[in-house]
Amino acid sequence: MKTPVTVLGLGTMGTALARAFLSAGHPTTVWNRTPGRSPELDVLGAVRAVTAAEAVAASPLVVVCLLVDTTVRDTLDGLDLTGKVVVNLTNTTPDQARGLEATTAGAAYLDGGIMAVPAMIGGPHAFILYSGDAQAFEQHQPALAVLARPVYVGADAGLAALYDIALLSAMYGMFGGAQHALALMGSAQVPAAEFTEQLLLPWLTAMLGSVPRMAADLENPPETGSAGSNLAMQAAAYHNLIDTAEAQGVDPMLLRPMGELLQKAVASGHGDEDLAALIRLIA
Ligand code: FVH
Numbered sequence: 001m002k003t004p005v006t007v008l009g010l011g012t013m014g015t016a017l018a019r020a021f022l023s024a025g026h027p028t029t030v031w032n033r034t035p036g037r038s039p040e041l042d043v044l045g046a047v048r049a050v051t052a053a054e055a056v057a058a059s060p061l062v063v064v065c066l067l068v069d070t071t072v073r074d075t076l077d078g079l080d081l082t083g084k085v086v087v088n089l090t091n092t093t094p095d096q097a098r099g100l101e102a103t104t105a106g107a108a109y110l111d112g113g114i115m116a117v118p119a120m121i122g123g124p125h126a127f128i129l130y131s132g133d134a135q136a137f138e139q140h141q142p143a144l145a146v147l148a149r150p151v152y153v154g155a156d157a158g159l160a161a162l163y164d165i166a167l168l169s170a171m172y173g174m175f176g177g178a179q180h181a182l183a184l185m186g187s188a189q190v191p192a193a194e195f196t197e198q199l200l201l202p203w204l205t206a207m208l209g210s211v212p213r214m215a216a217d218l219e220n221p222p223e224t225g226s227a228g229s230n231l232a233m234q235a236a237a238y239h240n241l242i243d244t245a246e247a248q249g250v251d252p253m254l255l256r257p258m259g260e261l262l263q264k265a266v267a268s269g270h271g272d273e274d275l276a277a278l279i280r281l282i283a
Contacts, residue, residue: 002026003143006059008052008075009090010037014065016118017089017147021063022046023122024146031055033075053079061140062107065089065114069096073103082106085136087144089114089128093165094158101132101157108136111157113164116148127151131159176254178204180245187248210275217276225272232271235262 002025007018010032021028022044030041031049042048049055052075056062062084066072069092076086086104088097089112097111109132116126126148130137137144137152144150153159178200185195238259245252261278270277 003061003140004029004059005143006031006049006055006062008032008055008062008064009066010041011065011067012118013089013114013121015041016121017063017065018046019044020122020147021143026143026146027059029055029058052076056081056084059084061085061087061143063087063089069093069100072100076100076104080106084108085110085133085140087112087130087140091164092161094161097131097161098156098158108133109157110136110140111160113160113167114148115164115167121147123148129153129160129163131155131161132157174204180250180252180254183250184245184248187250214274214276214279217274218279221276222274226274228274230272230274231262231265231277234275235259235266235271238262 004027005021006029007014007021008031010018010030014030014032015038018028018030018038018041022041027047028041028045029047029049030038031052031054032038035048035050047058049058056079060083062081064072064076064086066075067090069090072088072090072092081104084107086107087110088100091113092100092111101109101111110130111132113129114121114126115128116123120126128144128148128150130144130150130152131154134152134155137150141150141152153163178196181200182192182196186192241255242252242259245255261281265271265273265277265281268281270281
């Protein structure tokens with residue numbers, strides 16, 4: 001028989017997780033603060049627990065996907081977790097994950113960072129970062145794999161959150177740039193969908209190709225200066241990005257921090273270097 005699983009939290013993500021476990025044949029007990037949420041899970045065979053304590057008692061593997069850290073703490077507070085493996089897939093900071101590990105006495109703790117939206121769960125492109133108890137991860141890897149590709153990043157329970165936050169930070173930076181570009185083109189009534197498909201996506205895809213070189217430069221700084229687009233040149237041109245946004249009536253708030261960092265890099269003598277120098281500056 002497949003490992004029985006409990007899912008605490010039936011928001012959009014918790015529901016997707018429960019659905020994936022049920023579809024893969026795991027006996028699945030679910031609990032949610034507001035009863036009756038996601039009735040489609042009943043059709044798939046979910047067992048509804050009335051209390052979180054009842055839900056935890058039903059399975060050796062307890063997956064938690066609630067709103068924030070305090071929600072998880074309040075929900076688990078006072079429950080008997082002895083002998084359970086608790087997998088917390090709620091978004092947390094590294095310190096919150098370590099704190100939660102310390103409070104789940106008697107249980108093995110794994111913290112997770114879901115790198116997917118709900119519709120991707122159970123599909124080929126989703127992955128979930130895990131850190132914490134290595135033995136628990138080994139034992140339950142087959143069950144966790146029905147959700148998304150499991151990626152174990154280390155025994156420190158806070159590591160998955162650190163990786164998760166790094167990837168989310170990169171995502172928001174990317175979205176911020178794309179959103180500014182669309183606002184700018186919108187100010188000239190350029191159709192957004194066509195601009196995105198024909199120019200924005202090819203441009204961003206080509207530029208993403210330079211990220212591995214940035215990472216390589218960070219690990220092995222080049223002995224000579226920039227091979228192509230030095231920071232002094234970029235800082236000089238960056239004024240045009242701000243001026244154009246203002247002239248078009250678009251708030252440059254998403255662009256300003258990068259311009260300030262470029263100026264700082266040049267002022268502190270890094271003008272002949274490449275973009276990896278900016279990483280060293282903020283670190
Ligand atoms: N959805 C997404 O795209 C992202 C993908 C990456 C991971 N995140 C994180 O997953 C956590 C849950 O997200 P969600 O999308 O399921 O969120 P909601 O649909 O808003 O559901 C929230 C659940 O939390 C329950 N809840 C809220 N407050 C309390 C409370 N005080 N006590 C007990 N439960 C609480 C809520 O219950 P209810 O409102 O239905 O009673 C939902 O079950 C989250 O950390 C994301 O950052 C999702």
